[in-house]
Amino acid sequence: MAERSTAAVDVADTSGEEPLTAKAGKATDDGAKAEKVSGGEKDAAGTDEERAAAIEAQPPELHSGHKLARRYRLEECVTRLDGFSSWRAVDEKLRRAVGVHILPADHPRARPVLSAARSSALLGDPRFVQVLDAVEENDLVYVVHEWLPDATELTTVLANGPLEPHDAYQLVSQVSQAMAAAHREGLSHLRITPGSVLRTESGQYRIRGLAVMAALRGITCEHPQRTDTEAIGALLYAALTQRWPYENDAHGLTGLPKGVGLIAPDQVRAGVHRGLSELAMRALINDGATASRQEQPCTTPEELAKAVAAMPRIRPPETSFTTPPPYQRTGFQQGSYRQSPGQAAQSPRATQPVATPPPPLQSRTGRALKWSVSALLIAALGLGSWQLADTLLKREKDQDDPSNSQPSSGGAKKPQGKPIKIVDGSEYYPDGQPQHANQAQDTYDGNPSTYWGSKGYQEGPDLNPAFKKGVGLVYDLGSKQQISGASIGLHFTGDHTTVTLYAANSLSSSEPLSSMRQLGTGRTTDSTAKVKLKQPEKARYVVVWLTAMPFAPGDGYTRAGYRQGVTEVSFTS
Numbered sequence: 001m002a003e004r005s006t007a008a009v010d011v012a013d014t015s016g017e018e019p020l021t022a023k024a025g026k027a028t029d030d031g032a033k034a035e036k037v038s039g040g041e042k043d044a045a046g047t048d049e050e051r052a053a054a055i056e057a058q059p060p061e062l063h064s065g066h067k068l069a070r071r072y073r074l075e076e077c078v079t080r081l082d083g084f085s086s087w088r089a090v091d092e093k094l095r096r097a098v099g100v101h102i103l104p105a106d107h108p109r110a111r112p113v114l115s116a117a118r119s120s121a122l123l124g125d126p127r128f129v130q131v132l133d134a135v136e137e138n139d140l141v142y143v144v145h146e147w148l149p150d151a152t153e154l155t156t157v158l159a160n161g162p163l164e165p166h167d168a169y170q171l172v173s174q175v176s177q178a179m180a181a182a183h184r185e186g187l188s189h190l191r192i193t194p195g196s197v198l199r200t201e202s203g204q205y206r207i208r209g210l211a212v213m214a215a216l217r218g219i220t221c222e223h224p225q226r227t228d229t230e231a232i233g234a235l236l237y238a239a240l241t242q243r244w245p246y247e248n249d250a251h252g253l254t255g256l257p258k259g260v261g262l263i264a265p266d267q268v269r270a271g272v273h274r275g276l277s278e279l280a281m282r283a284l285i286n287d288g289a290t291a292s293r294q295e296q297p298c299t300t301p302e303e304l305a306k307a308v309a310a311m312p313r314i315r316p317p318e319t320s321f322t323t324p325p326p327y328q329r330t331g332f333q334q335g336s337y338r339q340s341p342g343q344a345a346q347s348p349r350a351t352q353p354v355a356t357p358p359p360p361l362q363s364r365t366g367r368a369l370k371w372s373v374s375a376l377l378i379a380a381l382g383l384g385s386w387q388l389a390d391t392l393l394k395r396e397k398d399q400d401d402p403s404n405s406q407p408s409s410g411g412a413k414k415p416q417g418k419p420i421k422i423v424d425g426s427e428y429y430p431d432g433q434p435q436h437a438n439q440a441q442d443t444y445d446g447n448p449s450t451y452w453g454s455k456g457y458q459e460g461p462d463l464n465p466a467f468k469k470g471v472g473l474v475y476d477l478g479s480k481q482q483i484s485g486a487s488i489g490l491h492f493t494g495d496h497t498t499v500t501l502y503a504a505n506s507l508s509s510s511e512p513l514s515s516m517r518q519l520g521t522g523r524t525t526d527s528t529a530k531v532k533l534k535q536p537e538k539a540r541y542v543v544v545w546l547t548a549m550p551f552a553p554g555d556g557y558t559r560a561g562y563r564q565g566v567t568e569v570s571f572t573s
Contacts, residue, residue: 129208188224233283417572456561491565494550503539
């Protein structure tokens with residue numbers, strides 16, 4: 001199966017941050033742990049005979065440090081259930097954290113799990129946690145998926161309180177649209193819970209376990225679209241009320257009081273957005289219309305997504321600003337300078353009227369001065385007009401004269417350097433720890449919107465050599481070229497970026513800097529770094545080496561830290 005490499009799971013263990021295994025341990029688990037089934041979910045987990053066969057089909061003894069396919073190193077077991085186990089692991093080839101589900105090949109659910117994983121991988125929708133590999137090897141079946149260190153389970157988010165209306169609106173909108181797209185491809189989840197929905201730092205929601213979680217647990221359903229729709233409605237209900245919409249407690253949330261039935265969210269908690277409350281009831285009550293507005297129930301994720309789109313958009317809360325105090329006039333402006341406030345209030349003559357000054361230049365001398373200045377201005381204006389007309393006439397004559405068709409060599413401008421074409425390029429990492437090696441070609445593709453990005457580091461702007469001496473790229477100019485300078489486009493601005501050029505001997509990513517010839521260096525706080533050589537140098541392979549990077553905030557793929565991105569690199573002769 002084709003592998004996917006996403007920046008969402010890249011972790012830098014040499015960046016001054018925590019090691020890869022320690023940092024990944026803080027990430028959410030794979031969602032396969034046993035959960036108490038609530039009263040509103042239909043967990044059709046197979047027959048007793050199938051469960052007994054699954055338990056008997058125990059996998060070979062696995063332990064931390066065991067490797068699969070000479071690549072995936074198991075780190076920590078997070079789940080053991082019904083004969084399968086789920087692990088946090090490290091992909092040693094791409095140096096990133098991953099999750100792995102492992103079953104014996106003779107497990108009764110092994111074939112359905114393989115089929116579900118491969119179908120989920122073909123969907124390729126970024127709103128779902130991606131399946132990276134699905135393999136049967138050495139009497140084992142294992143499924144490798146993304147591990148998102150910077151994402152947070154919705155269970156953890158709801159433990160801190162209900163969501164704001166805008167966040168709840170984004171939750172139901174994104175999850176319903178994602179599941180509608182999955183059902184159009186014939187895929188269902190059947191196990192959507194607060195533990196299977198993750199929220200990234202950028203506010204995006206991602207769903208894990210599409211099709212695979214149901215296959216692992218042996219869950220089947222006659223009406224998968226209705227089941228997934230009810231599950232999304234339960235998520236929205238919990239987001240609005242911090243209560244689980246059934247009598248049983250589940251997912252760290254308290255259930256509804258027994259005997260009262262399903263009541264609307266705005267009756268459970270004050271201040272709930274009424275439109276979202278009605279939407280949750282339409283998704284949960286699939287056998288009849290709601291009592292409040294007689295709206296038709298939503299029985300599929302597609303219908304729920306359309307109902308969300310039909311709602312008035314809920315805007316995010318505006319940032320509150322402190323109102324400045326009203327402007328207070330000083331005592332001096334009120335005419336009470338060096339007086340107490342009581343004296344100023346009692347004085348009937350707080351201010352004295354100021355006499356209007358006489359109009360300027362009304363004397364005989366003033367009038368003479370005005371006429372003199374006017375005459376000088378008129379003379380200067382006439383002289384300037386005459387000179388301009390004379391210059392234009394001379395220029396027209398020079399253009400009409402054929403002897404002046406070629407410019408004189410003495411007035412020619414100094415020619416600027418010609419651009420040098422970049423034939424090939426790759427990431428340069430002599431310490432054997434790449435940043436994003438597959439993005440190197442984005443730095444010379446002619447598209448400034450694409451870029452190669454580094455990882456984030458805790459110390460900066462100058463990198464700590466004990467953890468990272470620098471990051472960079474190496475380029476092949478096709479043949480030895482005379483280089484006079486370079487321009488490096490930068491994705492982030494701030495204090496500060498330092499770039500140094502080296503003449504390398506090959507396109508190798510591991511050639512030591514000590515064997516190279518330094519060409520020049522530059523430092524900037526802007527979006528472009530200019531490196532000008534003292535005198536032109538000849539080289540075919542050039543290394544662009546960054547040793548200082550500004551602080552940049554985190555996004556959905558990379559945490560905040562000292563980092564930089566290179567958009568476009570060009571060399572001039």
